[in-house]
Amino acid sequence: MPTPTIRPARADEYDEVARVWMNSWVSTGLEDASNFLLAKLRARVPQEIEKGWSLYVADDNGTLAAMLALHLGDRYLDQLFVAPEYQGQNLGRQLLAFTRKHLPDEIWLRCVRGNEKAWRWYEREGFVFEKEQVEPMTGFVMKYYRWKKEGIAP
Structure with a gap:
């Protein structure tokens, strides 16, 4: 099976x-699918792009398999989500490798504490836990992680 192509998202793909x-997100078990949640995320995509997201997709011959949002200037991996039917196929690792090409020295991210599968994966991928903090907008406890290229001073 060919690997999906990681490329910039187009505006007509935001929905x-x-x-x-x-x-x-729903596959984590932390929230149920709903029209409200979908509408909230649809509204958020263009807002976040205006605020500086570099938005990428993994395109599997016209089917979006994943989304990746980076704040390049802040060295921040904001969102990395793989569609459930593509999970377990190393697509997340490919997106992380893509991120490391764009942010070769340092990357930080936040992950919901309740999403243990995700934060344990980031730890296996070399990210180091820094702190936990409640996100006031959502009420979720967030775990903060950082990865630095070897030889980069703290």
């Missing part, structure tokens, strides 16, 4: 990006 985002 589908929101759907991938919701379906992946």
